[in-house]
Structures are given as C-alpha cells and as structure tokens.
Amino acid sequence: MGKIAGIDLGTTFSALSILNESGKAEIVKNFDGDYLTESVVAFPSEEEGKAITGKDAKDHLEIEPDRVIKEVKRDMGTDKTYTVAGKEHTPFGISSMILKKLVQDSEKQHGKIEDVVVTIPANFSNEARQDTEKAIKEAGLNFKYIIEEPTAAALHYASSNSLAGKVMIYDFGGGTFDITIAEINGKDVICKTSHGDQRLGGTDIDRIILDKMKDAYKKDKGVDLVNNKAEEYNFTFLAEEIKKGLTKKEKISKMISGKEGDMKFTLTREEFEKNISTMMSKIDSLIDVTLDELNLKESDISNILLVGGSTRIPIVKKNILKRFNKEPLTGVNVDEAVSLGAALYAGKKADPKKLTAAQSEELKKIDLKTVCNFYFGSVILRENTEKQKLEPYNETMLAKNTPLPCSQTKTFYTMTDGQTAVECEIKQSLAEQGDPDFATTIWKGLLDNLPPNRPQGRPIEVTFSYDENGMMHCKYKDVESNIEMPVDLSIDKDKESDAPTANDFTIE
Amino acid sequence: MEGILLLILIFFGGWIIRAVFGGAKAAVKTVAGQGSLSENLQNEIVGMGEFQFRAIKQTKQIDNQSKDMLFMQFKGLFPAGLTNRNLSFLFTIYDNTNPQEGSWVICHVPGFNEVTSPTFQYIAEDIPKLQSGYGWKSWVNIGMAPLEFLKFPKKGNRKLEFQCAISLQGSEVTTQHGYVNRGKENIIAVYNYKMDFVNQNSGYLEISEERIKVEKSIIYLCFYIAAADGEIDPKEGKIIKNWVEEQRDEAPQNRKEETKKRLNENILNAVKQAKSKDLSISQVIKDINDNATKAEKYEALELALAVMSADGVADQKELDELDIISKKIGIDPKEYKNLRDKNITKVDVVAEKEETNTGTIEDRKKKLASLIGFNTSSSKDEIKKYLTKEFAKWNAMINLKDQKKKDRAEEMLKLIAEARKLFIDQ
Incomplete structure (x- = not known):
C-alpha cells in the first residue's frame, strides 16, 4: 500500500x-x-x-x-x-x-x-x-x-x-x-x-543584518563591501549565522573581508532587536x-x-x-x-x-x-448617493471566516432595456472592500447571448460556493432563459493566457 | 464591443432603486401607488367622460425627502380599441420652445431613457387589462419622470409636449430621440398634452453662470495644491490641462472658443497667484461652497487628489492641505479617505524610509500621522484602533495583481508599523 x-x-x-x-x-x-x-x-x-x-x-x-x-x-x-x-x-x-x-x-x-x-x-x-x-x-x-x-x-x-x-x-x-x-x-x-x-520572514532579517554590515564597512573603509552576486550570497550566509548566534549569545563578532581588507563586525542582541523593531x-x-x-x-x-x-x-x-x-x-x-x-x-x-x-x-x-480565508465578491453598479453618481461596487458574496463548505446566492438585475449581455467580475480580498480597485480580480467574463428585446430588470442569479479544499466555484444565471455560466476557479490548464497575441498589434 | 448594450449589473433590489427613488418600473408602484389603478376602476359610464391624458408636476415624499416629479396621467372611460388587451404605454417628452435649438429632453437615469440615446422615455407595461365598459373615474398615474434628473435644452420658460403612444405588448415600437423610429403601424392610439413649464436649472445647451464659477474654482484649487510643495511639477500641470481640455470639448459647439479663452485666462491667473503665494484658498473654498453641487465638489477634490499624486510622491504638505479643504467643502470623511487612499496607491513613493529619516522623532511622528491620516492629539487607544483598521485595509491589498498598488500597500504597512512603534509601544 x-x-x-x-x-x-x-x-x-x-x-x-x-x-x-x-x-x-x-x-x-x-x-x-x-x-x-x-x-x-x-x-x-x-x-x-x-x-x-x-x-x-x-x-x-x-x-x-x-x-x-x-x-x-x-x-x-x-x-x-x-x-x-x-x-x-x-x-x-x-x-x-x-x-x-x-x-x-x-x-x-x-x-x-x-x-x-x-x-x-x-x-x-x-x-x-x-x-x-x-x-x-x-x-x-x-x-x-x-x-x-x-x-x-x-x-x-x-x-x-x-x-x-x-x-x-x-x-x-x-x-x-x-x-x-x-x-x-x-x-x-x-x-x-x-x-x-x-x-x-527570516530572510528579511538576514537582509537587515547584511545592510548593517554593508553600512559599517563603507563607513570604516570607504568602499562597498559587496560588489557581485556571489559576494552578496556569502555575506548573506554570514548574516544568517550572526542571527542564529544571537539567539544564544548577547553579542556576536565576525571578521568581514572586503576589497580594502578585513574588518571586525560586532552586533549586540540589543542593537539587533532595535534594528528589527519595526x-x-x-x-x-x-x-x-x-x-x-x-x-x-x-x-x-x-x-x-x-x-x-x-x-x-x-x-x-x-x-x-x-x-x-x-x-x-x-x-x-x-x-x-x-x-x-x-x-x-x-x-x-x-x-x-x-x-x-x-x-x-x-x-x-x-x-x-476550516473557514473561508477571503472575501469574495461580484462587481455591480450602484448609486453612490453621496457623490451623486453611479459607480462600480464590489458586492460581498462570501465573507471571510465563514465555515467551509459554504455557498451563497444573490439576485441582481439587468440595467437597460434590450440588454443581451452581463459583465461578470469576481473579486477576492482579505478585508471587505466595496471599492473594486482595492480587491483582486480573479475572474472576468461575459454572460452573453441573452434573449433580445427584454425590458431592464431581468433577474440574474449569482451563486458563489467555496469547498473544503479552499477552491471557488461560481455560477452566473439568467433566470428567465436559464442561460448560465459556471466558473470553476480551480486549476485550469487550458485557461487562456492574458498575454497579447500578434493580432493585438495589427491595425484596422 | 459594438452590439453589446450596457453590460453592467445593478442590484435592482436595493442600490439603484433606493438611490433614484424607484428606478423605472418599481417607481410607479412605490411612488405613484399602483393601487389607485384598481381603486379608481369604475363602471359608471354616466359622468365618467372620455379617455383623457395629462401631465402634472407633483411633489412626493420619498425616503423622507421631497422630490419633484412629472406624472403622466389618464382618466375616463376606456376606449373600445384599448380594452381586453395587454398594452404598452410609451411616454416621451418634447421641448417645443424653439425646435431650431433642440427639442430633446434628456434623462441620464437607467430605465428613464431610450436604449440608444439618453433621450427621456418611459414604458409602462404592467398595467392590468382594461375591461370593456369600465374606466378610471379620477386621474391615475401611469408614467412618471423624476424632475431632478431631467435636462431641458435651456433654462427658463419651456413649452413641453407630452406624448403617450399605446401599442400591444411585444409589438415592436422603437424610438430615436423621442420620435417613432420603427413599428409606427403597431401603435393603436397616441395621446398628446401640452404644458408650460419653468426650468430652474441650466439647460444642456448652456453653460451656467455657476458652472463657470465652479470651473474657475477647480482650476485655482488644483494649482494651489500643485504649488503647495513649493513648485508646480509639469505632471501636475498636465493633469489640470487634460481636465480643462475635457471642459472645452464638452462645451456646446458655439461656445467652445469662448470656453477655451476663459479657462486659459483662469489658468494663467491661477499659476501667477499660486507661484507668488497670493492665491487665497479660503476664497476658493467659499466659491466652491457657494456655487458647486455635491457632484462638482467631488469633481474638484478628485482632480486635486490626482494633481497631488501626479508627481509620483505623496507630499505631506499637499495631503495636509487636502485634508483641511475636504472638511471645509463638506465632503463625507469616509468617501474622502477612500479617494485619498486610492491616490496614494498611484504614487511612486509614499514617504522617505524609516532608516533614511534624519529628522527628529516628533517630526517623524507628525509625518506618519499626516500620511496615514490620523490626529496626533488623539488618545493612545483611539490611535491604536485607527492603526489596526488601517493595517487591515492595506494588508488586504498585498495580494493585488497590480504591482504598483502592492508596493504602495507594503510601504503603507511599514509606515503603520512604524507609527505603532512610535505612538503605542514607546
């Protein structure tokens, strides 16, 4: 087995x-x-x-x-x-x-x-x-x-x-x-x-120590300590050693060798803690x-x-x-x-x-x-009464910390007479973000080929589900015609690339 | 994307309807009171009179606010041709004051205009079948128009003509700028009503005196902000120039030259005064408060914020000025904070880094408070609460795809952490 x-x-x-x-x-x-x-x-x-x-x-x-x-x-x-x-x-x-x-x-x-x-x-x-x-x-x-x-x-x-x-x-x-x-x-x-x-993480701490070493050498010798990638890595290892040493000792000293000779670099735990205080x-x-x-x-x-x-x-x-x-x-x-x-x-x-x-x-x-780790929303258009204008709004469909699995359906409506397509945009964010600019678009598409000649206000049902594996499944559905578009946000190898094609550069 | 009309969803059950007091179809039910259709239904032929159409201006209370509406009403005995059928009532309004100037009445609210143009149109289709031998004894609201959103060609006395074309539901009748474009043969009956009306606001063919003053104030405000850090950056000037060009392009054809001349004069004077520090911001604020609508106040502030961020640096002085101005022109603090943060995500540098800061701790604290947007005199608890809220907001942005926004969010998080260290921990 x-x-x-x-x-x-x-x-x-x-x-x-x-x-x-x-x-x-x-x-x-x-x-x-x-x-x-x-x-x-x-x-x-x-x-x-x-x-x-x-x-x-x-x-x-x-x-x-x-x-x-x-x-x-x-x-x-x-x-x-x-x-x-x-x-x-x-x-x-x-x-x-x-x-x-x-x-x-x-x-x-x-x-x-x-x-x-x-x-x-x-x-x-x-x-x-x-x-x-x-x-x-x-x-x-x-x-x-x-x-x-x-x-x-x-x-x-x-x-x-x-x-x-x-x-x-x-x-x-x-x-x-x-x-x-x-x-x-x-x-x-x-x-x-x-x-x-x-x-x-730890590598960011190593970088802080490395910067201290660089500053000290430059001040003492007047030249840069690090001049190429290999040197950068060598001194990063040394910085890591110093960090590890300071977990047990109050003070660590190391010889650092640069173009202008050797220099003793000392870092106390107190200084180190001050350097990483932010x-x-x-x-x-x-x-x-x-x-x-x-x-x-x-x-x-x-x-x-x-x-x-x-x-x-x-x-x-x-x-x-x-x-x-x-x-x-x-x-x-x-x-x-x-x-x-x-x-x-x-x-x-x-x-x-x-x-x-x-x-x-x-x-x-x-x-x-487990719980849903993000807010997931769909972009709608709504009136901002304060600014007196219509603006896009990221309507929360699934809230962060909702126990998994979870699912939610909300109904929205088409905006104009004769509307045959609906723009669908799925947003993800770590905090509740009404402004779509502050949330990441994880999927965008059109629910189109809807029946023509219908008045505005046709219901569009939007369903978001989040499974126990932490993956999203969404569905946009025109209620009257039953035309629907499922969106599976798990791995999709055939997903179209966003990269431009040669046709994008031709002119009409 | 031709062929696709308008692709954006609206949340019909809450946002739009509430905001524009009813949206289209729902408005008839909620404002006009659809119940009156049946309440008025009578079969007393004697005394009921013939089927009549009229329009009337009425004030209604919606969400505790008085709103002026134009109602299109019918009363009288149902004509034989209209009974026992599912009907569609299509309403349009013409401005016949001077047809040479223009006769369209425009409405920018979805549901109150034609599919292909912003010309006002209202279609009522949810009217119960009219029964033979019956009628409406008193006036019944069938169509409506929110006056707040209607735009007439010009200000002053207007000669309006209301038209209602009745056809069978589903039969193709389309209009173009209020005139029947296709399906005339499907129309069963047409009713007209003329009304003298006084338009209190500037028309779409005019530039109002107030707008002229507002445009001047916006230009002065923006150059004041551009010069707040000592000099006007060419990129800041470019933002203002682009906006001015838009104003010229939007002006009526016969006013474009005059608009250009006027706005250029405003620019020259504003730059001169901003450079010599003679520009009175209190006067600019007063002019904005005296003349600008709420939407124009946001227009001014959004442009000023764009000017602030144009040179790629969120300058403390510029931000401080804008914080004060936003309060003085009565901008909602929450909306302002959102706009402010949006512009911070556009800059290249938010502030000098902690490790390169050479000023005193007190100066640094002031700088951090200004950039993050809190008052240094607030209590420790209040500051901690504010910083927690801000940290949560910017931390949510570190997953954004836009690298620039992500980097700015990272910078803001470092500044908030530094502020926490200086204001809370120490």
Whole structure:
C-alpha cells in the first residue's frame, strides 16, 4: 500500500512527513540525512541541462549564483520568471522540482507515496494556490488537497498535546509570517481566522543584518563591501549565522573581508532587536488585526503555539510574554510541525480503503473544520448617493471566516432595456472592500447571448460556493432563459493566457 | 464591443432603486401607488367622460425627502380599441420652445431613457387589462419622470409636449430621440398634452453662470495644491490641462472658443497667484461652497487628489492641505479617505524610509500621522484602533495583481508599523 504524505513547501526550507502504520505523522530525512531540505534549485554549467535541488543547490550559490533559484514561494501566483542559461523557469516549475526531490528521497527509503497534501501560507492568493496545484501536478504527484500552514501546525499540536480554548498559532518562517486563531477542544480543531504577510520572514532579517554590515564597512573603509552576486550570497550566509548566534549569545563578532581588507563586525542582541523593531511592530499589528476581527482580547487566548524557525529569535518569546502574559507552548519542533500536521490531514482526506485499521482508528481522534480565508465578491453598479453618481461596487458574496463548505446566492438585475449581455467580475480580498480597485480580480467574463428585446430588470442569479479544499466555484444565471455560466476557479490548464497575441498589434 | 448594450449589473433590489427613488418600473408602484389603478376602476359610464391624458408636476415624499416629479396621467372611460388587451404605454417628452435649438429632453437615469440615446422615455407595461365598459373615474398615474434628473435644452420658460403612444405588448415600437423610429403601424392610439413649464436649472445647451464659477474654482484649487510643495511639477500641470481640455470639448459647439479663452485666462491667473503665494484658498473654498453641487465638489477634490499624486510622491504638505479643504467643502470623511487612499496607491513613493529619516522623532511622528491620516492629539487607544483598521485595509491589498498598488500597500504597512512603534509601544 502506498504512503500518505504531507509536505511543507517553505520559502527557505521544505519538509516531508508520512503517516506511519499506526496513524501517527513522522518526518522523513532527505538523502543528506536532514529533516529539512533547502528550497533551492541550481542549474550548474558543468552538467548542462541537469538540475540539483536542496543543500547542494544552496552551496552552489557561492560558485554560480546566477544559476541558482531560491525563495520562489514569494513569487507564486505572479508572472515572474527566472532565466538561467537562456532557459525560462516559472515559480511553480521550480516548486515542482523541490517537491520531486522531497518525494524521491522519501520513496527511496520508505516506498511509494500515493497521496500528498501540500501546505501554503494562510493568505496565499487564489493565483498562488493555483500555482501550488500546478507544481504538485507537474511533479507527477497524486494531489489530494492543500492546507494552510498554521492550520496544519494546529492539527499537529492538537494531536500531540492536550489543548483547549482559543489557541493562537504564531508561524514565523523563513519567508512568511502567519497568525491564526483556532478553537481547539481536545483533538477537534476549528480554524477561526488567519492573517499573514508573505514578505516577512527570516530572510528579511538576514537582509537587515547584511545592510548593517554593508553600512559599517563603507563607513570604516570607504568602499562597498559587496560588489557581485556571489559576494552578496556569502555575506548573506554570514548574516544568517550572526542571527542564529544571537539567539544564544548577547553579542556576536565576525571578521568581514572586503576589497580594502578585513574588518571586525560586532552586533549586540540589543542593537539587533532595535534594528528589527519595526518588523516586530508589523507582527504586533497583524496580531491586533486578528484579535480585532474576532473581537478578542489577549486574555481570551489560552495558548500560543510557535511554528517556524524564526520563532527561535528571543525577542519573539519576550514580546509574546509581555503582551499575553503567558509563555508560548514548547516541546514541539517548530520546523516540523507544519509537515507533520499536513500528513495527518492527508490521512483524514485519504480514501478510507487505503488506510490500515490502526491508522483509521488513530485519525478518528482528530477533526478539522476550516473557514473561508477571503472575501469574495461580484462587481455591480450602484448609486453612490453621496457623490451623486453611479459607480462600480464590489458586492460581498462570501465573507471571510465563514465555515467551509459554504455557498451563497444573490439576485441582481439587468440595467437597460434590450440588454443581451452581463459583465461578470469576481473579486477576492482579505478585508471587505466595496471599492473594486482595492480587491483582486480573479475572474472576468461575459454572460452573453441573452434573449433580445427584454425590458431592464431581468433577474440574474449569482451563486458563489467555496469547498473544503479552499477552491471557488461560481455560477452566473439568467433566470428567465436559464442561460448560465459556471466558473470553476480551480486549476485550469487550458485557461487562456492574458498575454497579447500578434493580432493585438495589427491595425484596422 | 459594438452590439453589446450596457453590460453592467445593478442590484435592482436595493442600490439603484433606493438611490433614484424607484428606478423605472418599481417607481410607479412605490411612488405613484399602483393601487389607485384598481381603486379608481369604475363602471359608471354616466359622468365618467372620455379617455383623457395629462401631465402634472407633483411633489412626493420619498425616503423622507421631497422630490419633484412629472406624472403622466389618464382618466375616463376606456376606449373600445384599448380594452381586453395587454398594452404598452410609451411616454416621451418634447421641448417645443424653439425646435431650431433642440427639442430633446434628456434623462441620464437607467430605465428613464431610450436604449440608444439618453433621450427621456418611459414604458409602462404592467398595467392590468382594461375591461370593456369600465374606466378610471379620477386621474391615475401611469408614467412618471423624476424632475431632478431631467435636462431641458435651456433654462427658463419651456413649452413641453407630452406624448403617450399605446401599442400591444411585444409589438415592436422603437424610438430615436423621442420620435417613432420603427413599428409606427403597431401603435393603436397616441395621446398628446401640452404644458408650460419653468426650468430652474441650466439647460444642456448652456453653460451656467455657476458652472463657470465652479470651473474657475477647480482650476485655482488644483494649482494651489500643485504649488503647495513649493513648485508646480509639469505632471501636475498636465493633469489640470487634460481636465480643462475635457471642459472645452464638452462645451456646446458655439461656445467652445469662448470656453477655451476663459479657462486659459483662469489658468494663467491661477499659476501667477499660486507661484507668488497670493492665491487665497479660503476664497476658493467659499466659491466652491457657494456655487458647486455635491457632484462638482467631488469633481474638484478628485482632480486635486490626482494633481497631488501626479508627481509620483505623496507630499505631506499637499495631503495636509487636502485634508483641511475636504472638511471645509463638506465632503463625507469616509468617501474622502477612500479617494485619498486610492491616490496614494498611484504614487511612486509614499514617504522617505524609516532608516533614511534624519529628522527628529516628533517630526517623524507628525509625518506618519499626516500620511496615514490620523490626529496626533488623539488618545493612545483611539490611535491604536485607527492603526489596526488601517493595517487591515492595506494588508488586504498585498495580494493585488497590480504591482504598483502592492508596493504602495507594503510601504503603507511599514509606515503603520512604524507609527505603532512610535505612538503605542514607546
């Protein structure tokens, strides 16, 4: 019988866990003997056409930085591409290589993996979710579901600890920060809300330290410390070392060598904490927003769970203690919690026939309910009485934090006599945004070929549904003619590209 | 996209109907009181008289506001040709004061105009079948026009002619600028009614005295904002120039030259005064308050905000000025904040970065408060509440596809986090 796995596809590191025979999640080592695999892919010139992934790829940064691609998670859902030796790579293409490496390393040791669940940050856009699905499919994996990282971590904590009440999951990883509040009762987990920042992680802290090093060298020697990409990466590694060192020591000194010779660079923990104070304030703001959204006070939170390597920075625990007047929970490996939770979720979602009796029994002990992580709306035209004009308005169809699965139907009306088409636009946003300019368009199209010669005011029924897998399904329907247009916002390989074609440049 | 008429959805059950007090069809029911159709239905032939048509101006209370309406009414015994059939009543209004100037009456509210033009038209089709031997004893409202939204060619005394063409429902009758375009043979009966009417507002062929003053005020306001940071950026001037060109293009053909000359004079004077710091903003605000409609106040403010963001920098002084002006001209704070934020997403730089800031903490605090839009004298709790709300709003934008908006949202989040640090944590 094939294995069921959960994968934490991280910005800097990734991890894979499998569901063992007794139904417990177990993290798997890669071929280098590590539990964490660097989310880095390199294309060495020595072996043209071949890609290496993980630790070797990261090490290759010092040799050929132009042939190394990293931190692609931040570009998922965007049009960004990376060119290496004339060949273009997409963020999901690189992600698929990382996934393949994780699965191959595991399969060689533990046998074939049948189903996988992959994790994503809580506030990943719909496009980024779709790119994650593409990466899974491109890696040739039997994709089951995607799950949000803090949710997976909560599931893992709940399975291994006795928790009760409103629990805050503080997920500070290499590239992203997520905050989630879940209601946990024993092994039942109900996610209430999530907020996050996809550009707030350990790598951003490394950059702050690197900037300090650059400033210090320039001030002392009068020249730039960094003059090329390879040097940039070398000093970034050094900055990372300093950051890690400061988790245990009050002061770290390192020799930095530049064009004009060596210089001793010293950073105290106090200075370091001052340098990242605005970043920590950003985290506090995200906590403010999360608590405010559920009308909660700090004292309502019964436990704080830490996830992600960046939570090892002492100021994190210090701030939590100061604000919540309680120590965060320890005892679970913060780097592994996400993939372990994902493996449990994969087990929950697997075909029961594929599970052993022991696995089924163990998985019965946990239950997970999730919520809609976004506001979804449809653009309508309405009168702004204050401005005395008609203007487009993003009418909320599904509200954030509605328990999944959910569905809502609203009726709108055609505007003019003889109207034969209706413009349909689906919006997604993290806050309720009436102004369509402040929400992302995730789909646009026409419900057309409607019967002619009808007066205005014909009802158009709009239905939005959100399934447990976090995917959207919509339908626009002309009630009288029954003409309808279903919109499936899950992966669609045949989706038309927005890129212009040659015909777009011809003139009439 | 020819062939496709108007493609936008409206939420007929709430937004539009409430806003334009009834929309088209629903208005008859809610305002005119469709119930009167049956209440008036009588079969006393004696004394009822022949079937008559008229139009009348009446004031109605809608959503606690008095609204002037023109009602098109019928009374009398139903003529034989109209009974026991599903009828369509098509109403139009002509302005016959001076047909050489123009005879169209325009209405920009959906449901009150022709499919192919903004000319007023109202079609009533939900009238119950008229029964033979019956009639309406007193006047019954069948058609209506909201006066607030009607535009006549000119101001003053107008000679209006109301027309109602009755046809079978579903038979093709279309009009072009009020005149029957197709399907004349399908019309069963035509009723006309003439009315002398005084139009209090400027006509669509005229530029009102008030509009001339408003345009001048808008130009002065915008150059005042453009010069608030010390100099007028060419990009700021371009925004104003484009708007002025639009005003010229929209002017009636015979007034274009004169409009151009007048607006250019306004520009020259405004630039001169703005540069020499002689431009009195309090006078500009007074003129706007004296002459501009609500919609024109928004027009002024939206243009001024566009001028503010045109040079790619959200300048603190310009924003401070606009915050004050918006309050003085009575703009709704919520709408203003929305417009302000929209323009901030268009700039290249919101403010200098925290790490390159060389001023004092107090100066930095003032700058942050101005850019984020709160008062430094508010209590810590109020500021925290405001910052939380603002953080939630800008954080929601980091998933936008538009990279520029995304970057501005990132910048705003950093500024809000910095403000939280300086105002709340320290």
